[in-house]
Amino acid sequence: MAELKYEIVEHIGVIGENARGWNKELNLISWNEREPKYDIRDWAPDHSKMGKGVTLSADEMASLKDLLAELDLDSFE
Secondary structure: OOOOOEEEEEEEEEEEEOOOOOEEEEEEEEEOOOOOEEEEEEEOOOOOOEEEEEEEOHHHHHHHHHHHHHOOHHHHO
16 A cells, blocks of 8 residues: 655644544645645644544535534534
8 A cells, every 4th residue: 555645734723632632623734745635634642643534625615614604503502
């Protein structure tokens, strides 16, 4: 299996932290030296390990942003 290369181009923010101390983060990441994409996944504190996540193009991120803006979070309480 080929080595996975990644570069965190921009750390946007932490969404939350799990019991193991890993952070769920939103970052802009270049995978295998390709154009950076938005990425949501769990990371070890030193970013040496990562969990499974989701990678979004700019268009997909814009769609997600619109969907979240319409979401009524009060209905989940």
